[in-house]
Amino acid sequence: MQKIQHSHTGGQTSLNANAILRRKVVSGLTGKSRSTLYRDISKGLFPHSIEIGGGCVGWPCYEVEQINNARISGKSDDEIKQLVVELEAARKQSNADLAA
Known part of the structure; x- marks a missing residue:
């Protein structure tokens, strides 16, 4: 389980792998601004x-x-692009499995 630090409160939140993260949290975890994301x-x-x-x-x-x-x-950008393709394909497969 991952813990994230809240910059505005100083508190922490524990996340499980299935948590859905909002954009500000994703920006905090990746170090990327909204536009870069x-x-x-x-x-x-x-x-x-x-x-x-x-x-x-x-x-x-x-x-x-x-x-x-x-x-x-x-990993190179090309390897990360392939990872993104795999992650999104797995997401679609999971949705198909749920619908079946």
Whole structure:
């Protein structure tokens, strides 16, 4: 379980792999600004967000962690693009499995 530090309160939150993270949390975990995050999405370097209702979007924690781990381990942009393709394909497969 991952803990994140809240910059505005100093508190911490524990996250499980299935948590859905909002954009500000994702920016905090990746170190990327909003514009850079969305630029990475358009380049295929970060997974697309998922709609969580009420006009809100987020990202599965495990996807953010996998992208961060790939960056930390020195993966190339091409390798990260492939990882994004795999993550999004797994997401679609999971949705198909739920519908069946």
